Amino acid sequence: MSELYRRHVAGDGSPQLCAWLNNQGYRTTRNTLCRSETLERYMDSGFPAGLLRIHDLKCTCGNRLTNGGCPNHFLIGGAHEEVIALDLWQQYQERRRQIKETAPRSRKADYMLSGLVRHQTCRGGTSLNPQQSTRKKKKVITPGHAYRCSSRIPSGGTACDGVWIQREKVEAAFLRRLRTKAAGIDQAPAAEQQQRDLAAERRRVVKHRTELQAQHAKSVEALKRLAVDNALDPDKYPEGRYEEARGTLVAQRDTIKRELDKVAEAEELPRIETFRPLAVGLIEEWGSLLTTERNAIIRQLVRRVMLIRNGEPGEDGLIEIRPVWEPDPWTPPAVPPAEGASELATTATTAELALAG
Template identity: 25%
Template sequence: MRGEKDTYELHPEQSIVLAEAYRRYAEDEHGFSRITRWLNSEGVPTARGGSWSIPVVTRILDSGFAAGLIVQMTAEGRTYHPGRHPAIISAELWQAYLRRRGEAPRPSRQVEPRSPLSGLLRCADCGGSMRLAKRPSAGGQMAPGFVCTRWYQYRDGRRLVSCLEHNAIAAVKAWVLERAAEIQDGARAAALERRAVTAIDDGAAAARRLAKSRAALGALTVRWVEGRISEDAYNAAAERLQAEIDRLNTRDTAPAAPDITVEEVRELAVRVTDLWDAASPLELRTALAAMIDHVEVIPPARKGYGRTDFRVVPRYPELYV
């Protein structure tokens, strides 16, 4: 695969081989094992110059990239969306592949976050995401925590921004409890109900963000298809990008008026409070994401002095002032 600016395409030779692999699977009823042996016997290299394996063949064909699609993995299964790249197989061949693929048994796959704060924490230094990692806690024991993803990837001398998971959860829980308590106050709720959420309606900016998100999703899929990132990393990043694409697409037809009221925000806060000790990480993460945009992790000014702070950025800040 090769990239040109923000679009991606297959080399002509790769296109022919990939289309033939789909035809063999859908029309000749060859299995992935047989297709893998065929590719290796013909001396066809992978994009990275290696030999083919059954998981690689399966991942590439399931991705739908050759059909001009982008795949999003969720707990319910695969969802396909139109990509910015051209298709190299017909829609009929793609549907024939899916029909036969649907008859094959598949292992159960659940995309379950390991923490209710997965995807919500942001590094206050660079604005990047935080990833799960063990961190030293009191007594020298290692405990679940988060570190700046960019620090983890680049190790370029920037300071490490990190936190313990239980400290972040405690800060977010305190914020939710405070919101649930204060917004239930009758006088405050009545005053806030009169406030309107100002919708930012910049069509040009939204179009630019939409194009950028689509290009990023295409690039991400290429990396996953070529085996350069793990499926878990792909799923997490693709879910965020697709949510942004869906949100920006909706802006084209959505009314400018706010679509949430103070009462609904209050109910969110109360529901999160009720879920806190009984819900699964996925359930709590879903509820938190409905009311929280992100949480900044703010390290102490001097390393080893002071404590890490957290700043919750609500999804509807106008309703909390």
């Protein structure tokens, strides 16, 4: 099982993983060949990592998406023993997130920076322009010649001022910057004790988060039961007692939610030490790596590569690398929910409960 996760993190997609399993003689519980959607659903479930996938009680899908396709869920720690390490599960989740945020045509990397290059001015994507030339009186088209802003031409030049830089120059500049950053990581290798401390801290945070998620689910369920009980028998509670009980449960739920948000914020920005094993010796091994392997490694280290216009179009521009362990300046500020919004999210009216049957 661990081999599946390691292969996916290294860049293999679901079809390649299914082909590997089928060729090894593995079959499903129904003795059929492994298929991508079934394998993805199982690997995403978190069960091999010792987790259970819980459907959000606030979801309005009516449990129609019973095949695991509903995105409204959370994971809690299960009683069963995990068969993959926590750090491998986290790497898998990050890889899955990268795939979801990458356009399908960029998932199979033709170039080492496929899916990563953005224009800083408009924050839009880029595309690679081919070069057309004439050799021996024949037209020759060279694909992937230069990066250009994808927003400028469709908007008639009004969306932004555009950028155009030859791909080879972008890749050469990227490698120079990467050598600098990799050297900064390599100069201070982490001690073995520090690595153990980091792993222990990650386990503690994950355990705390799963406990909070379970408490939050219980408080939401208690609110639902209270609302149903009051709707079926309004005279059961003396005057003011229902409101008092509901207020206590709402306060408890919101307190847990705030704690969950704090845990999410603490986990959002990874530490540079996490990437030390990946970065050590990266430049020395670069020449032996395939393009797809280079792209897969870069995606684990770099959030994006930004192109900056420097003068007139066609002139050499600047690039900026944004590593994943540094704060993302493009992240929008969190917008606090409107007052009372959280209560509306989990409180059902009598009419809603009657419709629910």
